Amino acid sequence: MPTAPESRYDQSSGAEIAGRRSFIAVTLHRQDAPSMDESVKAIELQTLAGAKHAAEVDPIATKSHTTPRTARILMLIAVIAPFFGLIAAMLSLWGWGFRWSDLGLLLGMYVLTGIGITVGFHRLFTHRSFETNWLVEFVLAVLGSMAVQGPLLQWVAAHRQHHQHSDHPEDPHSPHHQGNGLWGILRGMWHAHLGWMFTSELPDVQRYVRDLKQSKVIRAVSALFPLWIALGLLIPTAVGWLLVGTPSGAATGFVWGGLVRIFFVHHVTWSINSVCHVWGQQPYCAGDQSRDNIFFGIFGMGEGWHNTHHAFPTSARHGLSWWQIDVSYWVIRGLELVGLAWNVKLPSRAAIARQSRHRGL
Ligand SMILES: [Zn+2]
Ligand SMILES: [Zn+2]
Numbered sequence: 001m002p003t004a005p006e007s008r009y010d011q012s013s014g015a016e017i018a019g020r021r022s023f024i025a026v027t028l029h030r031q032d033a034p035s036m037d038e039s040v041k042a043i044e045l046q047t048l049a050g051a052k053h054a055a056e057v058d059p060i061a062t063k064s065h066t067t068p069r070t071a072r073i074l075m076l077i078a079v080i081a082p083f084f085g086l087i088a089a090m091l092s093l094w095g096w097g098f099r100w101s102d103l104g105l106l107l108g109m110y111v112l113t114g115i116g117i118t119v120g121f122h123r124l125f126t127h128r129s130f131e132t133n134w135l136v137e138f139v140l141a142v143l144g145s146m147a148v149q150g151p152l153l154q155w156v157a158a159h160r161q162h163h164q165h166s167d168h169p170e171d172p173h174s175p176h177h178q179g180n181g182l183w184g185i186l187r188g189m190w191h192a193h194l195g196w197m198f199t200s201e202l203p204d205v206q207r208y209v210r211d212l213k214q215s216k217v218i219r220a221v222s223a224l225f226p227l228w229i230a231l232g233l234l235i236p237t238a239v240g241w242l243l244v245g246t247p248s249g250a251a252t253g254f255v256w257g258g259l260v261r262i263f264f265v266h267h268v269t270w271s272i273n274s275v276c277h278v279w280g281q282q283p284y285c286a287g288d289q290s291r292d293n294i295f296f297g298i299f300g301m302g303e304g305w306h307n308t309h310h311a312f313p314t315s316a317r318h319g320l321s322w323w324q325i326d327v328s329y330w331v332i333r334g335l336e337l338v339g340l341a342w343n344v345k346l347p348s349r350a351a352i353a354r355q356s357r358h359r360g361l
Contacts, residue, residue, distance in 0.1 A: 071202075072197075072198050075197050078262075079266070081259060081262075082260065082263035082266060084259070085259020085262070085263060086260050086263050089252075089259070099244065099249075099252060101240060101252075101253070102240070102252050102253065102257070103256070105236045105239060105240060105261075106256045109146075109258070110261050110264055110265060112143055112146075113143055113262075114265050114268070114301050115140070115328065116145070117144045118301050118303050118328040119140055119331050120143060121141075121149075122303070123316055123328060123332065125141070125152065126155075126159045126160060127313055128314065129314050129315060129316035129332075129345045130332055130336070130341045130342070130344040132335065132340055132341050132342070136335065136340050138217050138221065141221040142228050145221060145225055146228050146229065146231060146232030147262065147265045147269070149265075149266065149269060150197075150225070151222040151225040152218060152222040153205050153209045154203075154205060156209050156212060157209050158203050160203075160208045160209070161203040162174075163310070166288035166310060167290075173191065173273045173274075174289075175192035175273075175277050175278055176188055176277070178191050185278070188274075188278075189274045190274075192270075192273045192274035192277060193270045193273065193274035194270055233254060233259075236254060236256070236257020236258050237250045237251075237258065238250070240252055240256075268296065269303070271296055272296060272304065272306055275291075276290060276291050276304055277289045277290055277291065280292050280293035280294070280307065281293075281307065282307045283307060283356060283358065284307055284310075285356075285357060287310075290307040291307050292305045292306060292307045292324075297325060301326075301327040302318045302319050302324075302326030302328040302329055305318040305319045308324075311355050312351070314345050315345055315346055316332045316344045316346060317329040320347070
């Protein structure tokens with residue numbers, strides 16, 4: 001029986017990508033079926049010729065480990081402390097007034113650690129959408145770790161599992177399997193946003209990140225996660241002290257550049273998992289509920305063009321239209337221009353046209 005265009009697609013077509021040497025190709029084969037539950041989704045994360053850093057993922061097994069109690073307690077602290085930091089920041093506005101240095105520290109640390117997540121953890125380490133040298137890898141890995149979203153290897157494993165099973169029951173953070181009606185939607189949003197970190201099982205890191213574990217630098221950065229959290233709090237504290245010249249400058253630097261910044265980076269990143277699988281446009285056939293959301297496209301530094309990303313997971317550029325602001329791609333393009341990034345993967349015009357829902361997009 002012929003397969004309908006809407007129900008069968010090949011994400012490696014998103015990988016008719018110029019200039020690639022190695023990357024993870026995600027191939028979805030969906031049978032002709034009216035609903036997600038009836039469809040069969042087999043995934044292959046496969047290496048192409050010349051692949052140097054390829055994930056070898058068993059396409060069938062979904063073995064995982066229960067999240068340890070200590071890890072859940074630490075994650076609870078990591079979620080709650082920035083919230084109290086936000087309240088402290090509001091109180092400091094009331095009591096001490098506003099300092100430009102605090103806003104600068106908030107924005108500077110937001111952009112740096114955000115890029116660590118979007119360019120580093122996501123586009124480089126998870127999807128291998130470009131290649132770079134070990135020093136740039138190290139810097140991006142450290143910056144991403146400062147965002148306090150879990151050790152690098154764990155983050156990548158969870159995100160690869162998300163792509164492998166996107167919006168199916170094995171997806172660690174889909175908002176679509178928590179019941180029907182308004183209550184189901186609310187439960188789903190909570191689960192996808194942060195509930196999954198406390199209830200889900202951890203993906204099997206060994207299986208999902210074999211490629212990354214071959215790198216000593218990546219293994220070391222991932223293992224030293226607590227050190228990078230401390231550094232991410234120490235830097236704004238020290239800079240705040242230097243700029244203001246008093247201990248109160250250090251205190252507000254810690255609160256704004258540390259806790260408040262972590263709060264915003266957390267919730268913008270997690271909104272990609274929750275909001276961007278519920279609200280927004282679907283210009284491409286991606287085989288799941290992913291959406292392009294303009295708000296998180298801008299504030300998520302390009303990550304909110306999430307339907308486009310699911311359609312072309314190995315593309316370094318997520319905002320493919322000229323008007324889709326994609327700060328993370330600008331960073332990658334900048335690195336490429338100065339010779340610090342190469343084999344930057346982009347989908348061909350033919351691949352874009354093939355997966356577009358609208359002719360002439
Ligand atoms: Zn997604
Ligand atoms: Zn991704």
